[in-house]
Amino acid sequence: MKKYQLAKGCTDLSGLKLVDCDTPKPGTGQVLIKVHATSLNYRDHAVVSGNYFGGVLKRDTVPLSDGAGEVVEVGPGVTRVRPGQRVAGTFFQVWADGEPDLGKIAALGSPLDGMLAEYVVLHEDGVVPIPEHLSYEEAATLPCAGVTAWNALMFSGAVRPGQSVLTLGTGGVSIFALQFAKLAGARVLITSSSDEKLARAKKLGADDVINYRKTPAWEQEVVRLTGRGVDHVIEVGGTGTLAKSFQSVGFRGQVALIGVLAGREGDTNPHSLMLKNASLRGIFVGSRRMFEDMNAAIAVNRLRPVVDKSFDFTDAAEAFSYQLAGKHFGKVAIRVAD
Ligand SMILES: NC(=O)c1ccc[n+]([C@@H]2O[C@H](COP(=O)([O-])OP(=O)(O)OC[C@H]3O[C@@H](n4cnc5c(N)ncnc54)[C@H](OP(=O)(O)O)[C@@H]3O)[C@@H](O)[C@H]2O)c1
Structure with missing residues (x-):
């Protein structure tokens, strides 16, 4: 079989290599998955460049946290899944539900080996069945971006019908947030550097769109459009946008x-949150339970993740470059097998 590896200590895409290896055997409690598709997240670039938590890779590592495929063999003692099932790996391999042990949770694609391989072995507790109506490429977009947006809005945010949601940019997390917010009956405001992407967001149901290049004071536009600020901000910009997100959020918003x-x-001042009784909540992807709940909602509503472009397995480096250039709307996928 073939798999990609990022070389120990790598700091750019020259460290990405396609290598041959033996197909792994599932041990006790493990499952062998024939990977059909993977998808990229912004985080995967941080891993490539040595800027993810923990710095440069300490060993050769298979990249990408997100992938979906078919269970082809199970090891002794496996009861949760069976051969033939279509599954995705969970971002964190040991956070099933409730409060995780932060000292133990580890993610695929760093520090654990990831999904950019023809076959992977995962523990049965680290996989979830995928919705039947989704292609493998669509399902491969769910583990990181999908679960993060679900956690932020539906689990931690508990968004309610009629509330307003502001989501920044049109990348993976933001487009899932747009889709979930519309499922929940919320009003969605979205920003982008591109009018063309904003037009696509409107087709997906966005109620108000703002080009953050043409309207640098977009936080004022958010307050003008809503009259009071929004109930939820999907803050993916970090210190470059945080102060504006604090201005955009309304009374008791999050x-x-x-x-x-x-x-x-940076040193963004959170003082304005106090005056508005608003909160700032950290989100770190989510648990397997959140993933399962999200999949149930995706199945019932026949929601389809937005795959902007798919690349062949042999063109993985091009997929990384395309995603990093920020040309995409939603997600970028890699087909591993038909
Ligand atoms: N905490 C967690 O658990 C977690 C989980 C997933 C992701 N993340 C983080 O969330 C962020 C988004 O991840 P992703 O995978 O969704 O990214 P992505 O798909 O690569 O998103 C890229 C898009 O973000 C938008 N963007 C870039 N700079 C922006 C800015 N200054 N203001 C507004 N939008 C901007 C651009 O949209 P336009 O082209 O439309 O302008 C760009 O196309 C990353 O920082 C990632 O590390 C964190």
Whole structure:
């Protein structure tokens, strides 16, 4: 079989290599998955460049947290899944439900080996069945971006019909947030650097769109449009957008602290949250239970994740470059097998 590896210590895509290896055997409690598709997240670039938690990779590592495939063999003692089932890996391999042991949870694609391989072995507790109506490419977008948006809005945010949601940019997390917010009956405001992407967001149900290049004071536009600020902000920009997100949120609203697209260092003053009784909540992907709940909602509503572009397995490096350039709307996938 073939798999990709990022070389120990790598700091750019020259460290990405396609290698041959033996197909692994599932041990006790493990399952062998024939991977059909994977997808990329912004986080995967941080891993490539050595900027993810823990710094540069300490060993050669299979990249990508997200992937979906078919269970082809199970090891002794496996009861949760069976051969032939279509599954996705969970981002964190040991956070089933409730409060995780933060010292133990570990993610696929760093520090654990990830999904950019023809076959992977995962523990049975680290996989979930995928909705039947989804292709493998669509299902491969769910583990990180999908679960993060679900946690921020539906679990931690408990968004209610009629509330308002502001989501920043049109990347993976933000487009899932748009889709889930519409499922929940909320009003969605979305920003983007591109009018063309904003038009696509409107087709997906966005109620109000703001080009953050043309309207640098977009937080004022959010307050003008809503009259009072929004109930939820999907904050993926980090310190480059945080102060504006604090201005955008309304009374008793919540800013879900998720990303660092516009910077990670800074000294943003949270004082305005106090005056508005608003909160700032950190979000770190989510548990398997959240993933299962999200899949149930996706299945009932026949929601389809937005795959902007799919690349062949042999073109994985191009997929990384395309995603990093920020040309995509929603998700970028890699087909591993038909
Ligand atoms: N905490 C967690 O558990 C968690 C989980 C998943 C992701 N994240 C983080 O969340 C962020 C988003 O991840 P992703 O995978 O969804 O990213 P992505 O798909 O790569 O999103 C890229 C898009 O973000 C938008 N963007 C870039 N800079 C922006 C800015 N200054 N203001 C507003 N939008 C901006 C752009 O949209 P336009 O082209 O429309 O302008 C760009 O196309 C990343 O920082 C990632 O590390 C965190």
